[in-house]
Amino acid sequence: MMNTSRRHLLLCASILGVGTLSGTAFADSTTQPEHRSHKVVHHKASTSTAAARSTPAAVAAPAATTSVAVPVATTAPASSSRRRAALLEAQGVSGGTERMVVTGSALASSNNQNANPVQIVTAKQIQQTGATTLSDFFARIPSIGGTGTNNSETNGTGGASCTDIRNLGSNRVLVLIDGKRATLNGQSNCIDLNALPVQQIASVEILKDGGSELYGADAVSGVINIKMRHNLSDGNITIRGGITGQGDNDTGMISAYKGWNFDHDKGNLTLFGQYMTQGGVLQRDRSWANPVQLSDNPVGSGAETFGSGYSNYTHVQSASGLNAAVAPDGKTVSEWGTNNRYDYGRHQSLINQLQDASLSGDFHYEFNRHANLYSNVMYSHRTSSSYMAAEPFDGSVQPSTLPSVLTVPANDPNNPFGQDVDITKRLTELGDRRDENATDTVTAKVGVNGEIAYGWDYDLSYTYGSNMSTDHLENVGSYTNLLNAYGLQQTDPSSATSALVYNPSVCPSFGCSNPFGTMGSQAASYVNYNTNTHSHYQLRDWNLRINNNHVTTMPWKGGGDLGIAVGFEHRGEQLTNTPDELISSGQSLTNTVLPTSGGFDVTEGYAEAKATLLKNVFLAKDLTVDVQGRASGYSTTSDTAKNWKASINWAPTQDIRFRGTIGTSYRQPNVYELYGGQSLSYNLANDPCDAGQVGTYGAASAAVAATCAKQGINTSTFHQSGTGQVPTLGGGNAHLAPEIGRTYTFGTIITPRWIPNLSISGEFWHYSVNHTISALPTQYILDGCYTGTSPSLCNTINRLSNGQINTVTATNQNTGALHESGVDFDFDYRIRVARHDVLSVSNNFQYLLNYTQQLVPGGAFTNYTGALLYAGGPNNANASYGIPRVRDYATFGWTHGAFTATYMVQFIGGMRWNDQSEFLNSTTAGRYKTPMMIEQDLTLAYRWKKWNFESGINNITNKKPPFVASGVDNSAGATYGSFYQGRYFFLQAGLNF
Template identity: 25%
Template sequence: MKNKSIKSGLMVTTTICSAVLASIVTLPSVAIAQDAATSSEDAPVTEVVVTGSRIARKDFVSPSPITTVSSAQIEASGSLAVEQILNTLPQVVPGFSAASNNPSDGTATVDLRGLGASRTLVLVNGHRMTPATKASSATDLNTIPARLIKRVEVMTGGASATYGSDALAGVVNFVLKDDFEGIELSSQYGLSAEGDAEQFDTSLIMGTNFDGGKGNLTAFVSYYDRDQVLGAERDWAFYSNAGGSATGLSGRADNVALNPYALTPTQTGCPTVTNRQISFTPTGEAHGFCNDFDLTNPVTDQYNFSPVNNLMSPSERISLSLLGHYDFTENLRGKLEVFFTDNRTSSQLAPTPMTGLSVPIDNPFISASFASLLAGRTDPTANFVFRKRMLEVGVRQQDHNNKMFQFVTGLDGTVFSDWKWDSTFSYGRTEFKDSTFNDVSRSRMIAATRGASDGATTTSCGAAQLAIMPACKPFNLFGAGSASQEALDFVRLDFSDTTTFERFVVGGNIAGDAFVLPAGAVGVAAGFEYREDTFSFAPDAAHGSGDIYGFNAERPVSGGYNVKEVYGEATVPLVAEVPFVKYLGLELGARFSDYSSVGKTEAYKAGLEWKIDDDFRFRGMYQKASRAPSVFELYQAGDQGFPQFTDPCSTKSPTSGADRTISQEVRDFCALQLGGDPVTLGYIQPNSQLESFSFGNANLKAEQSETITVGAVWRPSYIEGLSVTLDYYDIKVDDYINTLYGGAAGTVAACFATLDLNSTACFNSDIGQSAIYRDTTGELKIRTSQGNVSALETKGIDLAVDYKAPLGWLVKDSTLFSDKLDINVLVTKLESWKLDDIEYAGTAGAYNISATLPEWKSNIRLAYNIGPVLINWSSTFYSEMENQGNLAIFEDGGYSTVPNYWVHDVQARWGVNSNVDLTAGIKNLTDEDPPVFDNSPDGNTDPNAFDVIGRYYYVGMKFKL
């Protein structure tokens, strides 16, 4: 996947250019760094369109809270990935990122307020981007050209009245540089203090005005490369906090409750003296399975999967963009936007955990010690059940290749003197190919382990199997390195899946002043949009049928829908220029949609703005928003999953190994499923992860939300350069699409609460099958489906302070030190985040959700010029949280604490002259390790919320002509 020759060549070119340009371009002028520190939005404006409305305003203050991240702030972050820029914002709960590995689909997403990436609408220059992901239909932020961003506008709170579906949580609008003139070459290279995690990015922007300034074309091309970092390369990630996996190092024969093994001695040094689960020495001799979750114990039979898992996924990306506009007349302009991205990312997991393999007792590789244990069972002739970590096959790797193309064109202009109109046509297509390597075929594994009665030997498979699979080679399960290379090649399975998403949009808008009231003009906007989405997921035949061990089976899905929409907005001035009322006005809006999938939906908004004087104003907004279900939510066909939780019938904890107390009522209910009392049978859940199957629901309705925001804006004329905003938000989502009972664990809990296999909790009427059942070994299986079954509510307070603090008193008459210190503070106090009335605010790693939700989150940035050098310091803070592990469902005990987390970044940007800008920075200056906790979303922590790399150095160059 990686093209090292390209990267090496570009790095050499960058280094040479930096040195040469810095030395030969010496004419004094204003530094680029200083120019960038003052964003274009700081310039005086008379009329702008603010994200969240299509009616132009005289300033950037709107009735809805909006956070603007300028290009200077983006550059000061030193981040080369768009999601890293957004994840530090307090309004954002980090979604998939470069550090996502399990789960990961190779994308990067943004999630406002923790409502889910599918409920955050991503726009580029006000237009929808083509989705990429199967499950959420979210936009892959890797497709947005980071170096081309002029600013990012983040509006929280429902915005469906303006933009339609998917905007329940809000909108993230990336405004790009579409009027560039000249040539700008930028490059950046970074390396961690550990000598790994290399990142390299180089980009070229070329723009020109033509035809006397009537038109402009801006072209952009970039190349980005990121290296892999494994769990083995960080001490805190080396050992799995989950206690590893029961697949073992040399294989394990699972104890079957109805046909148990005798209690068998474990190896010397194991805390448990005997066990009915059977493991093997490297040479294949049988002994009791040492279920020690202390993975540092050399005799434990638990497998530590963490060292070979990714902490940072490798990636390679090429992006191309072309932006243009042309003024045909004073009142007619044409526009063009073309985007293409080829993004390649790889995730890596430990070798395949092969489980549930039924093996005949006449398998030719059975040792004498194991044969005697097989003979001692109640039914000595029955097959035995085996599991093994397939170390010799190699680590599982998934290469994710996302190719996205989007074309946007249209016309805009002015009619009736001052009415502005625009029309847009866009087409986008995403082709997402996932290639998986080093999985294991279930059918081939069965063939390679048949018994000797079928003619199998240690050198040949049975005749019946050879007739079906002539390439079959016998596989020795017992011990380490026991299988031949021919057998490994036979069972190894590589496969590829393809996801395709196409979006067609046509729309038009018109806006202007309808008439004049005593307090001012009534501004209105109206428009229409037709959107058509089609989606298909085509898994490899083996993947779709479940003929795999190392990944979950996923079924083919295809479908689509179209929607016809009309909307209208109005700003109505009520009172102006009277005592205590500089301006009082309303903002109103409504949108009516007709979906081919869910029928008609509506969205509304009503806001109030009260400007007391030029210094102080209040604002408030009520919005009712909606989101139509995605094709995947409608038609998911029974995808496989392995959530981690405790079987209520298990007599021991699957993670700690501690004894569990089971009530008599639950024991009786378990006996109906297991064919006997679980305590008498000594039933122990064989793995901490249990198999589940997920289905969609064609009868889903659209989600509905209500958002209330109330706030104040203070820009005192007597304190120059100060701006303070304080906003309260309250978001409620009803008919929230979720799995029944919150997922597999909740389904089991609900079923066991009824103690009735015929109850609605134990029988899933959506799919007409039992919600829980057990296989021949007694292992619990779960079926879940989607439904409008949940409710989500979150509320909190946002504070934003922007201040150019005067330092003239400190640096009087200095020509070197600036008399201003730029201060930017963003703080969010999360009051509540409830899903189905369960409070998650102040938690990390809670069961049922994979989100980090601190009570306090803040981002602080200071910027100061010393001559031509701009110094930036920024920090991100998370307050202390509880780790609400999934064991809390069935086990007593308190929660562990996730401590305060505070990281600091510093950067220096030297504006050598008007053409050359050099940058050096350190991310995570104090080398802060991420909080480590037991029930983590991925890799002993939340890798999307916390930095997993550590101290990181980078240098960069920008050259402009």
């Protein structure tokens, strides 16, 4: 069924492509050389790096991000010019240096009338970093947090890169493309930044403030509006290549576009294509990432723990206290010790391999001033692959009815212990696992906009999106066939706790295998199995907006304009997750996942009023207030969600202005949080009942021992199987309630007229979210249960008959609350020092004042300010990530004629490790903090006629990421991922035509 759907999707894209090519032929036959100035203006590119085509929000600036309200000219255009600019802006198209709509408002305004803190990133600033994907660039921006996913997180991400704002989670930021919703990746619940071609991006606008009032529930922390290039009348081909200093992660990219005007410039057709490949990095090729250390004790102290307890040595345990290791030969027996642990790091990927092919077609035609038809189709085919160590095995996971513990009976001829014993092992004979994820994403948009009458404009559009993913996992194995290969049979096949008996008649024709040793090639082929899991996400979105920027003028001296916008949106989202048949039936060696599906519809209305109360009077160069509101009705609840926002912008003179906002958020759980499939991961955590762990709880050690005893576990003799890793089941929950929040900001911007091209800004911001939707970290659940601080968490822990943890359930749930506040400081300055020389400097600085979270309703707040959550955290339970107090990104540029040099510096402040409940210190841990980190990059560019050349070095000093006992790769990829590849060189050439 999924293959049929994929064929239908490809057929749809092909039909759209044929229509686009037909338009190309029409364009060739009708384009005239004459230019009519009264029609839509089309611009030609001046560089090969897409710098040529940014929107008016991305005017010339220093080579770094710029934090501004609306960086466009203040001149009010004529009515017809305003209309044409609005028509193009609805498509993300530049119409000139006029008052334009910028993220955070549905009304056009000039650069001194917007109170929303919006950061603008141009295409040139992205491309001069050598970033292969938009995710690689976002890692530099201080306001972009680490709770999303990136290419240095290779396990469980499906190859997708997700982003967030302020470490509030990727589920609380809304990513738009050209101001409209786009297609999510169904496996990761985000706009996959790896599937967006960087060469097609014109600019990015980051609203660092809540935006739920205009954009909907997802925009709790803010909005990232990615503006693509449209309306081109020239062509370009660009080629880029790069490689690390160690000869891996080789990257390549080729992109091209061509645009045509037709019918006297009333219409335009633009085609764009890009192919990108990234070679990836294996963990064994970075010395700092091997061997994987699971404890924070210094190397050489004798107390450190390396690797996994799921080993190629069979770990044997019994009710009598047996704790033995059997060598891969199946005969040599010894006491289980640290030398039997398995260094899985040498078998897994550090950075994903990626390939992405993207195609898009963009069309618009202006029939008259009342109707401008526009459409856009974007298609992406992305594949990612990564390697993981061979499958660890310790029994089935509910609801499977296969044995939850593999108990080898005493009468098995291969059992040398004379008693029933439980075994766990890593099935290395099946080979390393290879996870390949393929996604096909289509977003098709069609709309019409124009002028109604008397300054009222409209924009009506429909967007359809489809994302189909197939996750192909090799060398997983069949549990049913494994039991047959070992000659073991359940006495009651309907019960996961039934006994196993030795029955050689169930063995395959080539004979029985020794469960304590390594299987032969025939048995391994018999047991081996590759799984294919499918997901399908669909979006249908109707939008209507009516607005007038100049409804009336305030009826008093010095009064300005009143603008009004109203809008309606009806959106439907559906998600289907279809696991492999072997997985859903409980017969695989991995976890059991049942098929899930669901969706919702929402109908919304919103309104905005912007009034310039005073302008050009004493102490009020500009005084503007803005009020926004939105009401939403979801099919999943009878409640009506209501959000509002108010803001004020006051400029006493043209040199300084003050601004502030306050707003609310009401976020319904999304389809992924509700209906996403559940999966098993081996998270970094320790069993509190382990003999070596119970004493580490200080005053709570007695309570831990007592709780373990109630469950029949003797903490003086019990040893955790797979020390350092706990099987954790995560995924969707259909019974979630909405989140409720509030956001406020206030700040100032200084632009002194006596120092041209200087801008200094400061902003205080605060977020508060209640009933947060998240998955609790595994260690937090275990500690809360066994110390007695959260007894209800014991219900999520499932133990086997031998006392070992079978699973910890950490699915999405409504937890407590989250509070965060901080300040931003931005500096931009550009000066011409000679006729052909321009110097520029830009700096974005963020200081975190407070980050506290309540992980259970009614519980205590935990302070994570300046913390590195080294074993997963509340907004990403599976990954280690940091919440540093200080982050900074600075660029220094020098332009001499056609030559440009740009030096970039990224700073991440030092952090102390936090285990979700407290900060570590020197008395309790060998290593407990990370140092400040500095990454330096250099880019050189030269323009010659129609050619543009660019080369650069990232991480000039080859700085390595700091050590973190993450249990994955000895660091924290969500925060330090840009250091993982080491020194990186790239070269790019482009030709305009």
